[in-house]
Amino acid sequence: MGGRPKPGHDTEADRHARVGLETTMISHGLSFDVAHMLAGGLVLVSLMMLYQDRLYSLINVLALHAVVLALSVSWQAYIHAEPHLYITAAIALGFKAIIIPVALKRMVFRLGIHREIETVVSIGLTMLAGIALVGLSMEVMLPVTAKVDPVAREDIALALSVVLLGLLIMVTRRNAVSQVIGFMSLENGINLAATGAQGMPLVVEISVAFSVLIAFIVIGIFLFRIRERFDTVDLGALDAFRGERQ
Amino acid sequence: MIVALLLCVTALLALSIAAVPLAAQPAGRPVIYGACLGITSVAALLAVVTIAARPTAVILPLGLPWLGAHFRLDALAAFFLLVVNLGAAAASLYAIGYARHGHAPHRVLPFYPAFLGAMNLVVLAADAYSFLLAWEFMSLASWALVVAQHRDPENIRAGFIYIVMASFGTLALLLGFGLLAGADGGYDFATMRLAHLTPVLATVVLVLTLIGAGSKAGLVPLHVWLPLAHPAAPSHVSALMSGVMTKVAVYAFIRIVFDLLGPPQWWQAVVVLALGGATAALGVLYAILQRDLKRLLAYSTVENIGIIFIGLGLALAFQANHFPAGAALALTAALFHAFNHMLFKSLLFFGAGAVLNATGERNLEHLGGLIHRMPRTAFLFLVGCGAIAALPPLNGFVSEWLTFQAILIRPDLPEWGLKIAVPAAGALLALAAALAAACFVRAFGIGFLGRPRSAAAANAHEVDRFSLAAMGIVAALCLLAGLVPGAMIDLLAPVVRVVTGTGLAAQLSVPWLSIVPNAEAHNSYNGLLIFLFIAAVTWLTVLAIHRFASQSLRRGPAWDCGFPDPRPITQYTADSFAQPIRRVFGTVVFGTHEVVTMPPPGDVSAARIRKIVPDPIWDFLYAPLAGALNWTTQLLNYLQFLTIRRYLSLVFIALILLLIAVALWQ
Amino acid sequence: MINQLLVQGVQMLLVLALAPLLTGVVRKVKARLTRRRGASVFQPYRDLRRLLAKEVVLADNASWLFRVAPYLIFACTWVAACLVPTFATGLIFSWSGDLIAITALLGTARFLLALAGMDIGTSFGGIGASREVMIASLAEPTMLMIAVSLALIAGSTQLSSIAAFMLHFGSLRVTLALSLVAFIIVAVAENSRIPVDNPATHLELTMVHEAMVLEYSGRHLAMIELAAAVQLLLYVSAIACLFLPWGLATNGAGIDAYAIGVVAYLAKLTVGAVALGVFETSVAKMRVFRVPNFLGAALMLGLLGVLLLFVSRGM
């Protein structure tokens, strides 16, 4: 299944007219504010993630992250009348907000991972870096998306910051679960971008593909027999077997 | 003609493929080497007849697709084809007998014909791609031959250093060609001739060519691989590498600098002269300190390359001053010496190989007295020593004499740099010639004369007919080239004309077959006459004395000032023979010194003397390079052992940097 | 033509005939200077005759090279000597070799001599040979430098041409002086004279030339002695014709000119012999490893001369 072909946009000129119309129509008013609010909320939640130092709470925040994403996606689906986006929202809600967090919690419990998150640099520094990243993404995105309509514009900029924040989490957290979480938030940001870029085809396929990817990662942590081979999921333990053993 | 030569090359390459199965059979070796002998002899003949002919060219649909493989046969190429194939033929003939003793033929036979073919191709190629392809293929084939005796780790090391230096040189040539070809890739030589570079760019190309061709020819300080690699190969291959492959490098230099690069600048000549002089002097000094006979020969190759480059530098100087006659003389001297060196260096390596076969020894300290066990080899080796020591009436003297004439022909060069460089080069040349004589007195005197220093030397035996035949032929050619140099000079005239536009006056027409290279100052030399004089005088003296004086003769023990000691250990060793020169020159040039440990009075332990011969070029140029490489790899190697998180941070940092870059760029 | 041939032949024989006499004269001078009567100046001829008549005692392990070398050495030296104008320029065969060729011919002789010294495999032969080549490795470049500077002055490396040039346009030059000094040093060294070597000694540690010929006897020794004498003569007459060419008979001159030439030549030889004798008695033999400095100085002088010439040209 692909981008749903819309009735009645045949010629170039017609499309341009439609785009312009939408822009003028949506750019002011509630729909824009809500979309903006939700996207901003996502960034906020990402920053909250940075702030966490307990695994369980981090997982909870992740769930929250997914919920906010779901809301924002469904809002996009609503204002752009693109029902297939609801699927994405559903995936976000069901898979990322419920299944994965539960799975992660059970894993943390089963594998007996100690609950503190070892950070590389102090939380405060991480937060500062996060703020800087948000600033950077604004700086990069806002000027270049002048032509794009405001919703997508805001969304893209915020999405980029979510992506960067996700990467930041992956980079500054030592243990695998929190890295998975970082990756998921990164991926949420991409979903946000994908849905924000309205009319983009294959969004659903992509979100599905991504969910598969994440499932792989989570299952991987189980199935790599990590519990058998290593007593912790810290990637640090894997480093004993890195590249060429000296 | 050129087609026929290309067919010869094809035949050689096919032969190397056929050698893979043939190497297993005992009959394989004579067949392969015999075939090589035949093919190269034909090629040599073709080359001789085409030197005077008009240039021919052919383009094959090979190599670079849109360019094709250009091949061109002009006088210059023809002459070097003669050098290559003459040497190759001699080596093949020698190898028929020599290789009988060599083990692991399947590591030599397949690469030998390929090596010959590659050298021919280099000379024939007329576009950058074909040239470099043949050039690097030549390196590859010879590398395989160097590591033929692969059980010895020293050979592997030698091969490694060799192939790396060769590839370094190839890259330098590649860059040079890139500059000559220009951005739109005019890779054929015809186009390059038309490209006129600014003096700066031209100098860059010259330097790159000096690196590229010089590293193959063995110019100091790029010579380090040569004394390692040449001796490592089987002796007939050593002869090829020293006698022939270095000449291919000389050809590359002449082709690029004289033919493609256009009119030279005078300071370029200074560079070449300085390098040539340094190479000549240093090479022979290294040579005289060696114990390993083949390594000694390899270093003497370095010396002779230096002499050739002195000639080339002079030619450049005269070219830069628009004095074609002088350039012609200098170039003739250089080419003549290249030819001579091919002859006597092959001869000497054959002799070394014969000694190696007979005794299994390359170390001079374990040889001696071979003149009794292998008289023919000894005589032929002596001829080679005389030739390389530039003794009249042999050929080595003629080319060095010509080089001196070239130095003398034009003292009033305007540039101050040349005013210093030319006489300095002359002095270094003279020094090199004298030291070469000392070096080969030592080589022959320790190796063949005196009393055997080891059982192996005592039980040596004369080598087979093929080897002797090969050595004999080459020795005869040495003498011939020394007796009638005029013929050689006339042969070279068209070659020189290709480069300088003018050649020397025909010499064979001069009465009594003497040569007068420099018309206005009637400096002449007549090898034939001198030879006849010496022969006649010797003959008459012997006749007279045996007729009128006593001819009785009694054998007895050596007198030795009344203390004859039968043990060969009392003889001078190679090291002790070299000691005076080591003290005179080595201390200055290499910082050689001796460490004497005297036991205190009453202590019965032996006193020890240890000679220390450092190699400054290795210590100050190559060792630091290796150290830097080692340090860098060690530093970077940490990147192999990071955690996944750190690798992620690398990606992250790269991303952030690029984003910042874009943010700034907008 | 016939004339030239005659001159050439006469001078070849003259060189051969006078060589021992020169040695004799030098010895006589030295003897006199040391308050000895000394042997007759003709003693070298007697020695030669006696040696020629004696049988050769050959070491057991002497090779063919050892037996052939003396004759070749003699031949090379003599041929070299024949190329040097003694009393007349324009020798018919002079163009078959120039100063460089003469140097090289002497080099050939030295090469063979050194090899012969090593043939028996005694320690003395080794000493002699290795010292000889060390000395030669400095003397030969000096010789070549001298040849180059002379050639640059006279525009030719042919001895006859140089002599003719000196005869007519010879003027006092710095380079000439430098070359002369260098040439004399080389001559002293090459003829194994004091202070480089002592021809009369058999004190092992100081021997160079004598150490090489230690194993020779009989006619072989005679040949080598004769060659040495001829070489000495060669150097003296080379110096004579290059630096004081007065009295040289030019090509195709009358018989009187030739007579003058011969007289002048004999005079020069005598002067040279006396000078050498005086020099040898007045200086002491130097240690072997001071010889390189001695010769190195000569090499520097030669190079300096050449550089001066090169730089002075075209300015």
Next chain:
Amino acid sequence: MNALAILLIPLAAAAVLAVISDYRLSARINVIACLLSLLASASLFWWRPTSGQYLLIDDLNVVFIVLTNFVAFTTSAFSASYIAHELETGRLTPTYLRFYHAMYQLMLFGMNLALSANNIGLMWVAVELATLTTVVMVGIYRTHEAIEAAWKYFILGSVGIALALFGTILVYLAARPVMGEGTDAMVWTELLRHAGAFDPSLLNVAFIFLLLGYGTKVGLAPLHAWLPDAHAEGPTPISAVLSGLLLNVALYALLRFKMLLAVNVGAIAPGPLMIALGLLSVIFAGFMLYRRRDIKRLFAYSSIEHMGIIVFAFGMAGPIGNFAGLLQMTMHSLTKSAIFFSVGHVAQVKGTQRIADIGGLTESHPVLGWGLIAGVAAIAGLPPFGVFQSEFLVVSSTFARAPVLAVLLAFGLLVSFGALMLRVSAVAFGAPRGPVGPVEASYVPMFAHLALVLVAGVYLPAPLVAWFQHVAALLG
């Protein structure tokens, strides 16, 4: 039709192989399926379908597709002889082999899809599919190292893929104002047509993400970390496919987007970025080669080096640069897979991948040893092999335009050359070390590749050349 065939055949084969337990049979089926898709891809030369919304066959990707299917075919032939030994030594069990073959076909499907996709979203999905399958196969031995390598590959690959997706979205965003919403805005042919009108600054940001995203797959330094371990710890056929094919697929994606930027005048020239990353990779890999102890990891680093050269060449662009890039890419695929074929057998017969424990191959196993030497000589850029030609073109054509870059490149080449020759002479010469037992190997794939490379170095058939030149012109 045949365009579909190259997708359906592997897919069907994967389905079939998933249920067959007899490994001999499945290996045969694997080979046959690869052969079929090779034939199908070859037929693309003559009979080419019109490009649709999702599939596109044009001059550019036909080269890649045929190359991919060819190497996949030879590799399957090699793996047939390889896995038998793995079973004997018990490193693999039949169940895993079933899995392995299915994954092999699935990976082929993914690569073919990625190459023939006309839709950047679809291409992205396909690349991810191919990545996942290789991840699984890298980890198939389930040793510590294998799992760690797979994990590393997986995490880094996922991040890369995510970045690539973000870039893709940005491209869509850039396209949308011009082309309106809907699928068209993600279709190659359409994008290319309108690319001139896109907002250049947005394209720039997009390209950065794409460069880093797909560059991770290409294995450019500093994004290379997954590559050496993945090559070293997986089964050798997979190493061959990784080096020979997967890197190319990612490179192909990169090239597509480069074309897009090339069309847009206002956009930042992608050249400098690619040149910088390429040079960095070449020099970095060159130095890293020296201290490698594991022979497969050694050649993995040489893959990084060559990818650097290729990206450099494409960055230099111009007719010669692009031609050289294409040639180098083709030659590298063939040569490197050939090397891995021989290395695989060597590692099997010696029972180790440690260079220190392998020696004297030319004596103990002449064919393998000389084959390895030939392969290394080829990969090191020695004539008469094809790599020499492309490197000749890159270096010489660069020197006239940007001397400094050329010198740097030459330096990197020399450094890595030294390392390769050092190691190969240690492995191939000297007294034999390790077991010297006979090896039951299939030399055909190795020598087939080497023969092709050898011929290419001396003679390139005119049609191929015209083809490459045309593609080079497309790349601008």
